[in-house]
Amino acid sequence: MIQAAFWLLTVVFVARLYLVARHNASTAFLGATGVGVVGLFCTGQIVPESTLDALIGGTNWLHLVRNLLVTAAVWLVREGVFSALSTEPETKQRVTRRPLFLAALLLAIVIPFTLQSFVPTTDAFIPETVHQPAVYVYATVYMAVLGGLGLSVLRVSIGPRDSRTVRASATVVGIGMGLMVLGCIDEIIYMSLRFAGFSSSLTDMAYLLFTPFFYSGILLTSLGLGIPPMVRLWRRLALVDRFWILVLHCKFPALKAQGERFAFAVDVLGPRPAERLYTLVIAIGDLRAAGQQAKYSPAAERALVLAQRRLTNTFEPLGLELRKRAEI
Amino acid sequence: MGNQLLEPTELSLRTIESLQLPASPTLPHLISAVERAYGKPLEFDEVADEVLADGVTGRWVDMPARGLIQYRRGHAFWCRHVILHEFGHILLGHKGEPADGLESAGFFSGVGKRRGISWMCRPTAIPLEEAEQAAENLAYALAQRLVTGQDTCVSNAERIFGL
Numbered sequence: 371m372i373q374a375a376f377w378l379l380t381v382v383f384v385a386r387l388y389l390v391a392r393h394n395a396s397t398a399f400l401g402a403t404g405v406g407v408v409g410l411f412c413t414g415q416i417v418p419e420s421t422l423d424a425l426i427g428g429t430n431w432l433h434l435v436r437n438l439l440v441t442a443a444v445w446l447v448r449e450g451v452f453s454a455l456s457t458e459p460e461t462k463q464r465v466t467r468r469p470l471f472l473a474a475l476l477l478a479i480v481i482p483f484t485l486q487s488f489v490p491t492t493d494a495f496i497p498e499t500v501h502q503p504a505v506y507v508y509a510t511v512y513m514a515v516l517g518g519l520g521l522s523v524l525r526v527s528i529g530p531r532d533s534r535t536v537r538a539s540a541t542v543v544g545i546g547m548g549l550m551v552l553g554c555i556d557e558i559i560y561m562s563l564r565f566a567g568f569s570s571s572l573t574d575m576a577y578l579l580f581t582p583f584f585y586s587g588i589l590l591t592s593l594g595l596g597i598p599p600m601v602r603l604w605r606r607l608a609l610v611d612r613f614w615i616l617v618l619h620c621k622f623p624a625l626k627a628q629g630e631r632f633a634f635a636v637d638v639l640g641p642r643p644a645e646r647l648y649t650l651v652i653a654i655g656d657l658r659a660a661g662q663q664a665k666y667s668p669a670a671e672r673a674l675v676l677a678q679r680r681l682t683n684t685f686e687p688l689g690l691e692l693r694k695r696a697e698i
Numbered sequence: 699m700g701n702q703l704l705e706p707t708e709l710s711l712r713t714i715e716s717l718q719l720p721a722s723p724t725l726p727h728l729i730s731a732v733e734r735a736y737g738k739p740l741e742f743d744e745v746a747d748e749v750l751a752d753g754v755t756g757r758w759v760d761m762p763a764r765g766l767i768q769y770r771r772g773h774a775f776w777c778r779h780v781i782l783h784e785f786g787h788i789l790l791g792h793k794g795e796p797a798d799g800l801e802s803a804g805f806f807s808g809v810g811k812r813r814g815i816s817w818m819c820r821p822t823a824i825p826l827e828e829a830e831q832a833a834e835n836l837a838y839a840l841a842q843r844l845v846t847g848q849d850t851c852v853s854n855a856e857r858i859f860g861l
Contacts, residue, residue: 386860389860395857395860396857396858396859396860398858398859398860399859399860450858450859453858454854454855454858454859455855531855532853532855533853533855533856533861535856535859535861536853536855536856536859536861539859540859595860598856598859598860598861599860601861602860602861644845645842648838648841648845649704649838651773651775651776652776652779654776655755655772655773655775655776655779656755656776658772658776659753659755659770659772659776660753674773675773678773678774678775681775681845682774682775682845687774688774688777688778689744691724691725691726692725692729692742692781694725694726694729695726695729695730695733696724696726696727696729696730697730698717698718698719698720698727698730698731698734
């Protein structure tokens with residue numbers, strides 16, 4: 371699951387980077403996804419934790435680095451979600467949205483970490499060292515910070531939106547954050563039980579539940595952040611429009627008589643396919659009118675109707691629309 | 699060269715801007731805006747082939763108290779474009795009388811001057827004459843707002859989310 375989250379977030383990061391570099395898209399979630407990718411890389415799923423940790427001393431500093439990166443990534447997600455969705459005007463002035471607040475959160479995690487008795491790199495850092503008060507405080511503060519940030523994103527994300535894409539993306543991110551919060555609560559319970567000296571089936575269950583909650587949350591958050599760039603790329607490719615352009619060219623060979631105005635290859639592969647499809651549909655209608663409503667083959671008629679439906683799927687019947695007026 | 703897309707002219711863009719349409723306008727929004735600019739109510743009439751001359755897909759009849767837009771029977775989508783074309787004539791202030799210097803009005807010039815009624819029509823032949831070209835350009839620009847440009851209208855939330 372951690373690997374899946376890493377690769378998904380990497381794809382989302384690359385897609386967002388491409389859209390920012392080539393199409394001047396918003397950079398709001400670019401930092402969040404980029405920092406998140408580095409954070410997930412530090413989990414040891416891609417390169418063994420011992421190898422990476424050895425580079426920075428071999429005493430589990432990687433654990434701290436990863437947690438700081440995840441905290442920063444979640445804070446950046448929160449920043450983007452608040453910028454886009456928060457309707458309260460005073461939200462922008464909130465202390466919690468200032469970079470200094472993030473720095474304070476990170477410091478609150480770093481300080482207890484440095485006070486522990488360091489041990490050599492281990493894959494089970496928390497289970498093996500949580501009996502140390504410094505490690506317990508460090509990990510509890512980290513989980514509390516992350517849970518708090520996640521909860522605030524969840525509160526803002528869920529709700530009706532004008533845009534279907536934003537609603538889908540925000541809802542998936544919100545659910546992801548909700549799962550992450552559950553993971554944080556579960557981990558605090560687990561660590562508290564272990565710190566208090568309890569070792570039972572409840573402790574084991576709490577330990578086992580953390581990864582499914584927490585990383586499925588990260589996975590869903592990554593998926594949610596990936597929805598808008600994927601929709602944008604899908605729209606840019608406009609494969610459905612290109613398909614109907616291809617079909618209309620095949621079904622209405624009379625278009626060839628219009629000479630260079632409708633060149634097959636340029637129409638199918640060229641830019642602005644929706645406008646090309648519109649122009650083709652109108653040209654076919656004009657051809658028909660010029661030929662006094664000449665009949666085309668049933669297959670051609672069907673293709674024309676479907677191509678029009680592609681362009682008009684939000685419209686009411688024309689007669690009804692022409693009787694309506696709307697306030698401007 | 700390919701499908702020659704009509705790039706909106708400065709005039710078309712200015713005209714659409716003056717309509718103050720909402721971000722995602724519908725046809726009823728547009729009709730209301732055209733009626734406001736025109737100063738008269740509009741009526742629409744789908745007509746049989748024999749009503750319109752050969753090669754004419756639709757026409758706007760300007761009368762003292764109202765405007766009538768007649769369009770040839772066809773697929774709703776194409777009819778909509780014919781109506782947008784006639785909107786183009788209305789919004790660009792075209793008149794049917796030959797006195798305004800637009801040759802395209804000549805087709806109906808005989809009847810155009812009677813009882814204050816004037817006419818404009820949309821022919822299927824290409825190239826279009828000056829007034830017809832301007833109306834067709836505006837029709838495509840309006841269609842872009844109504845149909846093909848819907849995806850490009852991006853709210854602040856959509857922009858931040860990466861659309």
